[in-house]
Amino acid sequence: MVPSHDSTILILGSGCFGTSTAYHLLQRGYTNVTILDKSPSLPAPDAGSNDINRIVRSSYADSFYAQLAREAIELWKMKEVWGDAYHESGVVVLGANKEFLHDPSNDTQDLTGVTESTYAEGAYLNDIAIGGRVSSLLSGKDISSVFPSTISLGSFENKSGYLNRDGGWANAGQGLEIMIGKVRSLGGNIYSGKQVEKIVVEQGKCKAVVCSDGSHYAAEVVVIATGSWTPSVFPDLNVKDAFLATGQCIAMVQLSHEEADRYRDVPVFLDFDTGFYVFPPTEKNIVKVAIHSAGYTHTVDNISTPRTISSHREDGLAIPKTEHDRLKRHLAQVYPEISEKEFTGTRMCWYNDSKDGDWVISKHPDIEGVAFATAGSGHAYKFLPVIGRVVADLLEDRLDPQTAAKFAIDRTIIYRDTSRTGSPQELNLQELLTANDKS
Secondary structure (H helix, E strand, C coil): CCCCCCCCEEEECCCHHHHHHHHHHHHCCCCCEEEECCCCCCCCCCCCCCCCCEEECCCCCCHHHHHHHHHHHHHHCCHHHHCCCEECCCEEEECCCCCCCCCCCCCCCCCCCCCCCCHHHHHHHHHHHCCCCEEEECCHHHHHCCCCCCCCCCCCCCCCEEEECCCEEECHHHHHHHHHHHHHHCCCEEECCCCEEEEEEECCEEEEEEECCCCEEECCEEEECCHHHHHHHCHHHCCHHHCEEEEEEEEEEECCHHHHHHHCCCCEEEECCCCEEECCCCCCCEEEEEECECCEECEECCEECCCCCCCCCCCCCCCEHHHHHHHHHHHHHHCHHHHCCCCCEEEEEEEEECCCCCCEEEECCCCECEEEEECCCCCCHHHCCCHHHHHHHHHCCCCCHHHHHHHCCCCCCCCCCCCCECCCEECCHHHECCHHHHC
């Protein structure tokens, strides 16, 4: 069923997928678009899309994402739309072997037909193919050369990769607020504090949703964009095997204004060999570090369920001590002086993962009028300006067959996400960092 422009469309969730979908539908002339979100305040404080920053990169081993990211970056640059939410600092991408990378001193080197053996090498080829401004970094000395000479750096021994100047980072919370404002300005409805408990289905067709406060909302189309809560909130849809909620460990360091100014012009650092990444300081002089990994599960009733500041107010931001120590070690290898400071904050950021790292943008195979826009798998936010276009194309049956198959909820899994390290571990609550552990 393709909705008409006056069809009642409900979008569940006001994160990256939900708000971008609403925006693109409204831009196409749909007049009855409503977002429902469980959080009393928006952007939701525990939403994966709401954070001080997110990497914006075109460096993908998958050419589909590389090209779409390039389109998103061009939109992020429109300051009249996004203000100062986007910062084009460049991104240092490590994990490509130096024998593979283009040697700027060898003008006769030909990379045509070269086959990549790592994720970063595939990303390198794609960045070149889409015309990215990239520079090979063949040694620790090369890597150090793209950072300000006034800061202390690690040796980057046995490391190589490249600098992609067409990328950087976005203030995720700010970008999400802007998109929420756009949805409202175009006539979309957004209701907070609405925890959807059930989708009403009659004769195989979606009819309405029921919220925990007893309210009902009629709907001809329901787009499920509930992120990492999807498998635990909608177990009756029999899709839990398609998704896995995983918690990723993040930590922050508060710098003084003078300290931050020394690091202000550094690029984003992303090492695909280890998964470690670190941002330049924010305007509040905070440096955030994290590891792009398989993360942690938190199993409740056989379903991994997010454990956040909203559900566990006392320790919902805590991370395991082992992860605290691992982040410290990696930070010391990049910025040794910053690593000597204590972390001033931590967070478990929850992703909704698919088995192969591809998104799920798909109609429900059995229920007419229900669609999914989720499974960001830790790499959706940068696409905020454009990802809703893909969802709108799905609803209008305009997705090309290859893309539709790539994002189908019932697709056959033929590969795994090679951008992330390790396997998911069950979160041991006894290992969470306490105030005593920080002293």
